[in-house]
Amino acid sequence: MTKSQIMDTEIQLDHRKSQQLPQVLVLKPPPVLTVIGEHSFSSPKFNFLKAWESPLPLHQFLSTYAHSVQAILCSGYSPVNEELIRQLPSLRLVVTASAGINHIDLSACWRHGIAVTNAGSVFSDDGADAAIGLLIAVLRKISAADRYVRRGLWAKEGDFRLGSKLGGKRVGIVGLGGIGSEVAKRIEAFGCSISYNSRKQKASVSYPFFSDVCELAANSDILIICCGLTEQTHHLINRQVLLALGKDGVVINVGRGAIIDEKELVQCLVQGEIGGVGLDVFENEPDVPKELLELDNVVLSPHRAVFTPESFMDLCRLVVGNLEAFFSNKPLLSPVMAE
Ligand SMILES: O=CC(=O)O
Numbered sequence: 001m002t003k004s005q006i007m008d009t010e011i012q013l014d015h016r017k018s019q020q021l022p023q024v025l026v027l028k029p030p031p032v033l034t035v036i037g038e039h040s041f042s043s044p045k046f047n048f049l050k051a052w053e054s055p056l057p058l059h060q061f062l063s064t065y066a067h068s069v070q071a072i073l074c075s076g077y078s079p080v081n082e083e084l085i086r087q088l089p090s091l092r093l094v095v096t097a098s099a100g101i102n103h104i105d106l107s108a109c110w111r112h113g114i115a116v117t118n119a120g121s122v123f124s125d126d127g128a129d130a131a132i133g134l135l136i137a138v139l140r141k142i143s144a145a146d147r148y149v150r151r152g153l154w155a156k157e158g159d160f161r162l163g164s165k166l167g168g169k170r171v172g173i174v175g176l177g178g179i180g181s182e183v184a185k186r187i188e189a190f191g192c193s194i195s196y197n198s199r200k201q202k203a204s205v206s207y208p209f210f211s212d213v214c215e216l217a218a219n220s221d222i223l224i225i226c227c228g229l230t231e232q233t234h235h236l237i238n239r240q241v242l243l244a245l246g247k248d249g250v251v252i253n254v255g256r257g258a259i260i261d262e263k264e265l266v267q268c269l270v271q272g273e274i275g276g277v278g279l280d281v282f283e284n285e286p287d288v289p290k291e292l293l294e295l296d297n298v299v300l301s302p303h304r305a306v307f308t309p310e311s312f313m314d315l316c317r318l319v320v321g322n323l324e325a326f327f328s329n330k331p332l333l334s335p336v337m338a339e
Pocket residue numbers: 097098099100101119123306
C-alpha cells in the first residue's frame with residue numbers, strides 16, 4: 001500500500017467512526033465555532049453534522065439525516081422552531097451558543113421532551129462590562145468627543161460641551177439575571193443607587209423592586225436593559241416608560257432590540273424627550289434606524305456586548321461539556337429546561 005492509500009484508508013475509517021457517533025446537527029455555524037475553530041469542539045462523544053457544507057438543498061439534507069440527529073447546536077442566527085423539531089424525530093437536546101433563547105420555541109421543546117441548554121453565566125461579565133462602557137460613553141459623551149477631536153473641531157470651535165457624572169445617579173436595572181446582577185455589582189462601585197424590575201422579586205438582594213417598569217423608570221435616571229426577550233418583555237420599554245424616565249434619562253440596552261419599541265425610542269430621541277441611549281442590540285439587526293446615526297447622544301455597538309475571545313473560549317468548553325454530559329447520561333451543565 002502506498003502512503004497516500006494508507007492515508008485514504010485512515011480518513012475513511014475516521015469518517016466511518018464519526019458516522020457511528022451521535023449526530024449533532026449544525027444548520028449555520030454559530031459565531032463561536034468560526035472564531036474559536038471547529039477543532040476545539042471535536043469530541044470522541046459526538047460528531048457535528050454540518051448542513052452548510054453539504055451540497056444538498058436543506059430540505060433534502062434534513063430528510064437524509066432526520067432520524068440520526070439527536071442534538072442541535074444553534075445560535076440566534078438559526079432558529080429552532082416547531083417545524084424543524086417535527087422533522088427530527090430523534091432530537092432530544094438543543095444547545096444554543098448564546099445567552100438569549102428567544103430563537104428557540106421552548107414550548108415546542110417541552111412538548112416534544114427536548115432539553116435545552118444556553119450559555120449560562122459565561123457572558124455575564126463581558127455583557128456587564130459592555131453595559132457600563134456604553135453608559136459611561138453616553139454620559140461622558142466619549143464617542144461624540146472622539147469625533148470632535150478627529151474632525152479638528154477642538155482647535156476651530158473651542159472646548160467641547162460637558163458630560164455628566166455617573167456617581168450618585170439612580171440606576172434601574174431591567175432583568176436581574178446573570179448580566180443584570182454583574183451590572184449591579186459594578187454600578188454599586190460607582191456610588192449609584194440601584195433598583196430593579198424582573199419577573200419576580202429576588203430574595204437574594206435588598207435593592208428596591210418595582211413590578212411595574214414605568215414606576216421603575218419614574219424613580220431612575222438611567223435604565224439598563226439586561227433581560228431576555230419573551231412575549232412579556234417585547235416592547236416593554238415604550239414611549240410611556242421613556243417619558244417616565246424623563247428628558248435627562250439614559251437608556252442602555254444589552255438585552256435584545258425588540259425589548260424596546262424602537263420606533264418610539266427614535267421619536268423620543270428626535271423630540272428631545274430622553275437624554276441619550278447606548279444600544280448594542282436592535283429590532284432588525286443589522287439594520288439600524290438612520291435617525292440614530294445622526295444623533296450625538298446615541299452610542300451604537302453592533303451586537304458585540306458579550307463576545308470576547310475569552311468568553312468564546314469559555315463558551316466552547318461549555319458547549320462541548322453540555323453535549324458530552326448529555327451523551328454520557330450525566331446532568332447538563334447549563335440547562336434552561338431539563339428533559
Ligand atoms: O446576544 C448574545 C447572546 O444572547 O448570547
